[in-house]
Amino acid sequence: MHSEEPDPADAHDAPPVPPTAGVSFVMPVLNERDYLARAVQTVLAQEVDGPRELVLALGPSTDGTSELARDLAAADERIVLVDNPRADIPVGLNAAISASRYPTVIRVDAHSELDPGYARDALATLERTGAANVGGIMHAEGRTPFQRAVARAYNSPVGLGGGAYHSGGAESEAESAYLGVMRRSVLDEVGGFDESIRRGEDWELNLRIRQAGYRVWFDPALSVTYWPRESWTRLVRQFFATGTWRAELVRRFGRRNSIRFFAPPALLVLVVLALVLAVLQLTGVVHGLLSIALSVLYLPLIAYVLLVLAVALSRSGGGDTLRDKVWTAAVLPTMHLAWGAGFLAGIVRGAGETVDTSRLGGRNTPLP
Numbered sequence: 001m002h003s004e005e006p007d008p009a010d011a012h013d014a015p016p017v018p019p020t021a022g023v024s025f026v027m028p029v030l031n032e033r034d035y036l037a038r039a040v041q042t043v044l045a046q047e048v049d050g051p052r053e054l055v056l057a058l059g060p061s062t063d064g065t066s067e068l069a070r071d072l073a074a075a076d077e078r079i080v081l082v083d084n085p086r087a088d089i090p091v092g093l094n095a096a097i098s099a100s101r102y103p104t105v106i107r108v109d110a111h112s113e114l115d116p117g118y119a120r121d122a123l124a125t126l127e128r129t130g131a132a133n134v135g136g137i138m139h140a141e142g143r144t145p146f147q148r149a150v151a152r153a154y155n156s157p158v159g160l161g162g163g164a165y166h167s168g169g170a171e172s173e174a175e176s177a178y179l180g181v182m183r184r185s186v187l188d189e190v191g192g193f194d195e196s197i198r199r200g201e202d203w204e205l206n207l208r209i210r211q212a213g214y215r216v217w218f219d220p221a222l223s224v225t226y227w228p229r230e231s232w233t234r235l236v237r238q239f240f241a242t243g244t245w246r247a248e249l250v251r252r253f254g255r256r257n258s259i260r261f262f263a264p265p266a267l268l269v270l271v272v273l274a275l276v277l278a279v280l281q282l283t284g285v286v287h288g289l290l291s292i293a294l295s296v297l298y299l300p301l302i303a304y305v306l307l308v309l310a311v312a313l314s315r316s317g318g319g320d321t322l323r324d325k326v327w328t329a330a331v332l333p334t335m336h337l338a339w340g341a342g343f344l345a346g347i348v349r350g351a352g353e354t355v356d357t358s359r360l361g362g363r364n365t366p367l368p
Contacts, residue, residue, distance in 0.1 A: 011173075011215045013130030014183040017103045019123055020050040024100030024184075025108050028084060028092035030059035030359045032110035033068055035227060039110045040072055040079065046119040054108075055100050057084040057092030062360075088355075090193035090201040097184070097192060105187060107179045107202075113225040122181040125219045132186040132214035133206060135177025136222025143227075149327035150228040150235060153335055158311050160335075174218035175258070176206040186214055198355055199245030207256065234358040235331070236338045241356035243339035247346025264340035265347075267304065271337070274301055308332045 025043045029036060043054050056073070058066050058081055073079040082099045084092035097105055104126070106119060125134045140155050142148030153159035180202060190208040193201050206216045229235045243264065250257050274297055280286040286294060312329035346354070 011210070012213050014126070014132040014214050015185050016127065016130075017183065018050075019127065021104070022051040022053075022102035023048055023104045023106055023119055023123070024097070024102040025052065025054040025106045025119075026057070026093055026096035026100060027054065027108045027110060028057045028059065028089045028096070029061070029065055029069060029110050030084075030087050031061045031063045031065055032359070033061070033063045033065045036065055036068055036110050037072065039108065039112060042114045042116075043108055044076065044078060045116050046114060047116050048119050048123065051102065052119075053078050053080055053101060055080045055082060055096040057082050057096040059084045059087035059092065087360075088195065088198055090195045090197060093201075094192045094195060097187060100184075103184045105180075105182045105184050107182070109179060109224075109226070111227045112179065113227075115223065115225075118222060118224065119181070122219070122222055125217060125222070126181060126183070129215065129217050131173075131217035132183050132209050133177045134181045134217045134219055134222070135174070135179055136219050136224065138178045138226045139223050140226045140228050144230065145321065145323040146232070146327050146331070147228060147230050148324050149331045150335075151226075152311070152324075152328050153331050154226070154228055156311050158307055159332060169218070169220060171219050171221075172217075174206075174216050175210075176203045177216050177218065178202075179224060180206075186212070197245065197248070198351070199242050200249050204249065204253075207253065229358055232330075232334065235334060238356055238358040239335050239338035240342035240345075241354055241358070243342025243344075244346035244354045245342075245351050246339075247343045248351035250347065251350060261343070264336045265343040266340075268337050268340035268344065270297070270301060274298055 023046075025046075027039070027043075032039075040054060040056075044052075046052060056069050056079065058069055060066075069079075069081060073081050080099055082092075082095045084095055093107065104123065106122070108114065122134050122136075125131070138154065140151035142151040186209060190205070190212050192205075194204055197204050209216055229238055246257070246261050250261065277286065277294055277297055281291050281295075308329055311332060312325045342354075
């Protein structure tokens with residue numbers, strides 16, 4: 001495990017780029033027919049002074065996404081297509097970056113939508129701060145009660161641990177950047193995305209950028225609309241894979257990982273211990289003063305349940321129907337426990353060939 005941490009005081013500016021030099025948007029795509037056209041539309045509508053292009057890295061979709069992408073590319077010469085037969089995100093990103101032409105690379109997602117001024121403002125932040133990578137806030141939204149509940153969880157500090165790009169905060173240097181508006185020269189210098197890391201690749205790339213002496217910057221004025229998973233099973237698969245790969249990053253990089261990443265596995269262990277204790281108490285194996293003393297184990301779980309209910313019943317984040325609130329109360333522990341289970345599995349055996357299968361298997365089927 002590595003232990004040294006980059007000193008922000010030693011950071012230097014990334015090589016400057018003229019604002020009219022052009023930008024390359026790169027987007028890995030897999031089974032995104034319901035979202036791709038809108039995502040592409042918001043990219044091509046960006047208000048930038050120089051030329052722009054959008055490079056789509058096409059995975060082996062089964063829902064007609066690749067056919068749609070080819071139609072979009074045929075209608076607009078600014079869209080470039082590359083193949084990503086392995087469907088791995090970092091492989092697709094590196095392929096798209098290699099096929100791109102311009103000195104600033106903007107990562108986008110098929111589940112994201114950009115405001116027209118996003119790229120212009122991000123370029124201004126890069127120039128103003130001298131950073132090598134700039135990111136803003138992931139603002140999740142939903143169309144169905146379930147997706148709105150997931151969005152509320154994403155936007156809440158309780159849901160994903162209070163990272164700046166989820167919950168906001170002051171403009172400052174950052175550990176990582178959501179999606180990322182990056183100087184190509186720095187990407188080339190550090191070697192691009194690590195293709196052995198299938199989840200958490202942004203965090204690891206930004207670690208190398210900071211190790212190389214550059215700044216990563218968070219600007220809360222930048223905001224990207226993100227559409228989360230549409231079904232419970234896809235959410236579980238996504239968060240299990242994410243937890244597994246975070247454990248792999250802990251195995252590789254040790255205490256550089258934030259302490260908040262250990263909260264979901266701790267919650268899962270606490271739930272299991274509480275269930276075992278409950279069985280022992282109900283069967284009389286544990287009784288008397290010992291049972292009373294051990295019952296303190298339930299207190300943090302009661303506090304957690306109350307916290308989940310408080311988020312579910314709050315009016316923040318949109319979606320005030322009873323169904324929205326019920327789904328929120330179900331989604332939060334689903335995310336935490338799936339993430340925690342993946343983390344524990346990853347700590348024990350590593351991530352190996354674990355992939356996020358939540359985009360596989362054809363068109364998405366939203367819950368009612």
